[in-house]
Amino acid sequence: MRMGKQMATSQKFGGHWTEEKLNIFTSYLDAYLIALQNQKFKKIYIDAFAGTGEIETSDGEQHLVGSAKRALSADMKFDHYYFIEADDQKADELRNMVNTEFPLLMRMVTIYCGDANDKLAQIINDVDWRYNRGLLFLDPYATQVNWTTLVDVSRTQSIDVWYLFPFSVLERMLPKNGKYDRWEDCIDRLLGDSGWQTEFYRKDPQLTLFDIFPDETTINQGERLVKDANPEHVKDYIISRLETIFPCVSKHPRIFRNVKRSPMFLFCFAISNKSSAAQNLALKIADYILKNK
Ligand SMILES: C[S@@+](CC[C@H](N)C(=O)[O-])C[C@H]1O[C@@H](n2cnc3c(N)ncnc32)[C@H](O)[C@@H]1O
Incomplete structure (x- = not known):
């Protein structure tokens, strides 16, 4: 129309x-x-x-x-x-x-x-x-x-x-490295709970230099996560x-x-x-x- x-x-x-x-x-x-x-x-x-x-x-x-x-x-x-x-x-x-x-x-x-x-x-x-x-x-x-x-x-x-x-807004809010701090509340408000944190991230199976020299920006609660979304x-x-x-x-x-x-x-x-x-x-x-x- x-x-x-x-x-x-x-x-x-x-x-x-x-x-x-x-x-x-x-x-x-x-x-x-x-x-x-x-x-x-x-x-x-x-x-x-x-x-x-x-x-x-x-x-x-x-x-x-x-x-x-x-x-x-x-x-x-x-x-x-x-x-x-x-x-x-x-x-x-x-x-x-x-x-x-x-x-x-x-x-x-x-x-x-x-x-x-x-x-x-x-x-x-x-x-x-x-x-x-x-x-x-x-x-x-x-x-x-x-x-x-x-x-x-x-x-x-x-x-x-x-x-x-x-x-697309949700996709952009999902952090690449699984460090949820920035948009966490907004995503929870949109999706109702924080289940997305386990749904869209998994532990990175590859051992890299980051595991030997961990860097705060890539580590979430002791684990290095990769986005799977x-x-x-x-x-x-x-x-x-x-x-x-x-x-x-x-x-x-x-x-x-x-x-x-x-x-x-x-x-x-x-x-x-x-x-x-x-x-x-x-x-x-x-x-x-x-x-x-
Ligand atoms: C995508 S447009 C809707 C268009 C409408 N459905 C149409 O076909 O003409 C979104 C509208 O929501 C209004 N809006 C933005 N935030 C809002 C809110 N929290 N509550 C109500 N309206 C809001 C905007 O001003 C805008 O007019």
Whole structure:
């Protein structure tokens, strides 16, 4: 969905994967609304990194319709839309966009200006999840989503979530030599615990000069460690971590790569509903889209 007329927006980011990501997400959103149309539940949309509704990619090459506007434009409607955006100016642009382009939906829209983790906790607390089903889009630039937020989401047992996991940022934070001090807290906050320390490092089997003359910069707790984290391994680990809190996670996340083919983001899908019928349907739709779009 490209924009015909180029609108002024303060939102510039992403690369060629931005459109792919939005197409995957919107395809799921459309199918979700159809699948739930005759169910007794109210349908809630939550866009926790909402932006302005318009996107200019940072290479300046594309003007795209953003997730907020796509969700509001879908043929079938949610019963309520929650948008969270940390930046005041972007939240104002978003509000203006809703007021001018979707006046009939205004009373169903709540826009929060603030941190996604805080506001999501508030929304999760305010909604009675026995009577509501939610679709959540987590589309951060980097490591903004706390693991504890994902735990809260999974506890609702009612929210399907698409999460753009910051793959390249994680890879860059993982130290080459297994000395964990610099980004340790951030990685723990992102992945929920420090299991990555044993997952991605092993003792270097080769005896080198470093073992004879140990150097503080290469030694961690008396051992010299080597990083063992190729992209496939990191991908599998992220999915396995999500599986510790969500009862159902797609095994076919999409890897978005830059022009040099390095992985930038991992687009993951997880279901918090415990019903196997709900899981089977949601997973079937998501996997079909992930394999074909
Ligand atoms: C990748 S953009 C999201 C784009 C949006 N999904 C779209 O399709 O137009 C990330 C957005 O999150 C906002 N943001 C950054 N940190 C945030 C935080 N902690 N909480 C909420 N929003 C945040 C940024 O200002 C930016 O607008």
